[in-house]
Amino acid sequence: MSNVQRQDLTIFNDQSVLSKSLFTEGLSHLLFVTHRLGTSPSWLINTITESYIYGIPFSLNESNTSAVNRKAVCTKPLVIASFIHESAYFTSSLNKLKIDSTQYRILDFLTDFALKYTGNPKEKVLTELINCLSKQSGRILILEQPELLIPLLNITSDELHLNFINPLMKMFSVVVLVSSVEGYENTNADSGEYQKKDMIDMIRYTHSCFHKSIVLLALKPLDTGRANDITGTLRITRGGASPSRLPVHVVENEYLFHSQRESTKLFYR
Amino acid sequence: MSFRKRGDVLGGPQRGLGVNRGISSPDARAMRGLPQGRGLPPNGEMHLGERAHPIKHVSAGMRRLAVNESVVPPSSLDQSHPGIRPSPVSSQPTTSTGCHDLDKLLGHMGLPLGESLLIEEQGTTEFSSVLAKSFASQGIVHNRTEKSSALTNGNTHLIVVTLNQLFGQELPGVYKGSRKDIKKSKISETESKVTVQNMLESTHSEPSARQDLKIAWRYGLNDDKKNTKHKESENDAYPDYCHSFDITSRLMPAPNSAEISYISSIQPVRSILSQLESTINKFDRKLIRIVIPNFLHPAMYPPKSTQLTELIPLLHGIRSVVKKYKERTVLLCTMSSDLFSSGLVLPSIEIFFDSIINLEPFQQEMLEFLERAYKSQPNKVQHGLLHVLKLPILSERGEMHVMKSEWAFKNGKKKFEIEPWGIPVEDTDPDDSKHSSHNLDSQGALNSSGLDF
Numbered sequence: 001m002s003n004v005q006r007q008d009l010t011i012f013n014d015q016s017v018l019s020k021s022l023f024t025e026g027l028s029h030l031l032f033v034t035h036r037l038g039t040s041p042s043w044l045i046n047t048i049t050e051s052y053i054y055g056i057p058f059s060l061n062e063s064n065t066s067a068v069n070r071k072a073v074c075t076k077p078l079v080i081a082s083f084i085h086e087s088a089y090f091t092s093s094l095n096k097l098k099i100d101s102t103q104y105r106i107l108d109f110l111t112d113f114a115l116k117y118t119g120n121p122k123e124k125v126l127t128e129l130i131n132c133l134s135k136q137s138g139r140i141l142i143l144e145q146p147e148l149l150i151p152l153l154n155i156t157s158d159e160l161h162l163n164f165i166n167p168l169m170k171m172f173s174v175v176v177l178v179s180s181v182e183g184y185e186n187t188n189a190d191s192g193e194y195q196k197k198d199m200i201d202m203i204r205y206t207h208s209c210f211h212k213s214i215v216l217l218a219l220k221p222l223d224t225g226r227a228n229d230i231t232g233t234l235r236i237t238r239g240g241a242s243p244s245r246l247p248v249h250v251v252e253n254e255y256l257f258h259s260q261r262e263s264t265k266l267f268y269r
Numbered sequence: 270m271s272f273r274k275r276g277d278v279l280g281g282p283q284r285g286l287g288v289n290r291g292i293s294s295p296d297a298r299a300m301r302g303l304p305q306g307r308g309l310p311p312n313g314e315m316h317l318g319e320r321a322h323p324i325k326h327v328s329a330g331m332r333r334l335a336v337n338e339s340v341v342p343p344s345s346l347d348q349s350h351p352g353i354r355p356s357p358v359s360s361q362p363t364t365s366t367g368c369h370d371l372d373k374l375l376g377h378m379g380l381p382l383g384e385s386l387l388i389e390e391q392g393t394t395e396f397s398s399v400l401a402k403s404f405a406s407q408g409i410v411h412n413r414t415e416k417s418s419a420l421t422n423g424n425t426h427l428i429v430v431t432l433n434q435l436f437g438q439e440l441p442g443v444y445k446g447s448r449k450d451i452k453k454s455k456i457s458e459t460e461s462k463v464t465v466q467n468m469l470e471s472t473h474s475e476p477s478a479r480q481d482l483k484i485a486w487r488y489g490l491n492d493d494k495k496n497t498k499h500k501e502s503e504n505d506a507y508p509d510y511c512h513s514f515d516i517t518s519r520l521m522p523a524p525n526s527a528e529i530s531y532i533s534s535i536q537p538v539r540s541i542l543s544q545l546e547s548t549i550n551k552f553d554r555k556l557i558r559i560v561i562p563n564f565l566h567p568a569m570y571p572p573k574s575t576q577l578t579e580l581i582p583l584l585h586g587i588r589s590v591v592k593k594y595k596e597r598t599v600l601l602c603t604m605s606s607d608l609f610s611s612g613l614v615l616p617s618i619e620i621f622f623d624s625i626i627n628l629e630p631f632q633q634e635m636l637e638f639l640e641r642a643y644k645s646q647p648n649k650v651q652h653g654l655l656h657v658l659k660l661p662i663l664s665e666r667g668e669m670h671v672m673k674s675e676w677a678f679k680n681g682k683k684k685f686e687i688e689p690w691g692i693p694v695e696d697t698d699p700d701d702s703k704h705s706s707h708n709l710d711s712q713g714a715l716n717s718s719g720l721d722f
């Protein structure tokens with residue numbers, strides 16, 4: 001792949017990753033990032049973070065690497081909340097990108113979560129989580145693997161959407177949901193007639209996210225097996241939410257990407 | 270840009286120019302771990318003249334850049350722990366899994382601290398339990414490396430989440446060599462004892478030994494030593510890092526309560542997690558190895574534990590504990606993947622582990638084929654395929670490390686070996702081929718005769 005031209009990531013037709021028009025007052029949008037085994041979304045989370053803070057993903061887009069003036073354009077901090085990673089995981093990767101720590105807030109919903117909340121009333125826990133997130137006063141939220149709340153609190157996917165994701169969408173202009181769909185792929189193989197409650201909830205959660213989001217960013221390994229110079233594919237497709245209120249639209253595209261030694265390169269498929 | 274003139278002598282009065290890199294300031298010293306007595310004198314007696322300003326400026330900059338020490342939790346683990354070495358990939362402290370080949374496969378020469386490893390196994394074999402027991406034995410052997418304080422203080426503690434309270438007594442002992450080697454070591458031991466007979470023998474045998482050396486030199490018999498030098502230098506740096514374990518022997522004496530703790534797997538999630546955390550806190554300043562053998566085995570776990578509402582809180586809590594004490598904790602878990610091949614259970618479990626390997630033992634036909642192919646070298650027969658699904662740290666970064674059918678494993682008395690997989694070419698004897706061709710001919714004749722009506 002050495003002689004193949006490297007590409008810049010653009011999601012919206014104004015050549016941006018996160019269009020400014022997404023942050024219009026009174027509107028909220030959902031971006032849905034899915035990943036599978038072998039294609040961790042850490043680089044995409046970093047890209048979204050950089051795009052919000054600097055307006056450009058310096059670490060990914062080749063045409064912007066020469067830009068020396070890394071000036072933050074955001075007015076409010078970005079909020080990252082994860083149910084699978086501790087805060088040090090994000091801090092170290094964002095420090096490597098030389099992102100000022102005042103520009104983001106990290107909420108660790110992994111450490112001691114099970115000890116603290118297992119067995120507690122689910123409504124109370126969800127309210128506590130929402131309060132915790134609302135205190136951050138950010139405009140964009142990256143929420144990693146909220147689907148884990150379904151088994152953790154023994155709730156249904158509908159309860160998760162109604163009592164957690166929908167209130168968050170009212171608080172933040174942009175909510176980026178990052179979910180693993182390895183299990184979802186498995187559920188499709190089974191007969192629909194005998195699916196268990198867990199499976200039904202997983203399917204409902206994923207389908208609801210597809211319908212609510214304005215864009216789907218799907219990371220998956222190559223169908224043809226492992227390659228040394230390609231990690232997987234990033235497919236950008238429009239989601240089910242109506243983009244009529246937005247002056248921009250999603251540019252559907254599929255990239256090949258290669259992650260190695262903490263750097264990622266994109267190529268056209 | 271260099272401040273050194275061409276004629277300046279290195280280490281001379283201009284030596285203090287190292288300050289351009291900000292090394293001389295006390296803060297920077299602390300960062301780089303330099304001793305206070307080297308480089309510029311602390312009282313600033315070095316005549317730097319106008320260059321003192323940039324020094325102040327640089328040191329102030331370094332101070333700003335320096336990681337806030339109050340934020341980073343101090344590592345309570347002893348840095349001279351014999352079972353810890355830096356990872357060649359990420360420089361993170363890493364400990365051995367008790368299997369040299371697995372250490373290499375993981376890419377870090379072991380399992381980095383704060384990381385977890387899941388070993389899945391297909392079929393009904395028990396290869397994963399060999400790895401789990403080697404992992405546990407390695408911890409106990411590390412603990413006993415400093416012999417004087419092994420039972421009182423120690424450096425490693427093992428936590429086993431299982432119902433089997435005899436797990437500690439089933440651990441394999443350190444491999445002491447083949448029967449020949451054991452005999453040789455016994456002979457050398459008796460020879461080394463100071464007895465009259467040995468003294469007499471040694472005086473007689475001296476010339477012959479010299480003669481042997483001469484012959485060895487002439488025929489280059491000592492050349493092997495040169496080849497093994499590289500290996501030895503690696504072993505010398507970390508001599509007690511990884512051991513080979515003999516699965517036919519037992520670790521003697523069996524680990525005691527100061528070395529191993531058991532947590533029952535049939536308790537409520539909350540009590541398992543609180544026991545786990547209290548045990549880690551009880552053995553502070555020790556490396557904690559957590560082992561969960563045969564996770565979700567129907568004989569050891571109640572049926573409800575496979576429900577996601579029970580399973581996910583447990584794994585979420587265990588991951589939280591491992592990450593919370595990441596400067597001194599590692600986790601290894603083994604489970605059967607065949608029991609949960611369909612549905613959400615296995616993908617849900619895999620989310621919580623930083624590294625995953627899957628063992629797929631060969632079917633009987635494949636083993637027979639390999640035995641035929643390696644007729645003259647039976648030691649080369651592999652026992653199954655090893656699939657890599659995740660590697661610690663590297664997969665989290667987004668690198669692709671799913672490697673299916675690229676590695677094979679074989680289990681022996683001495684060690685569990687992992688090597689690149691390739692289908693061997695079956696050597697057929699000329700007699701066999703003649704025989705088979707004759708058979709074919711006869712079969713062909715039969716067929717043709719069958720066609721003639």
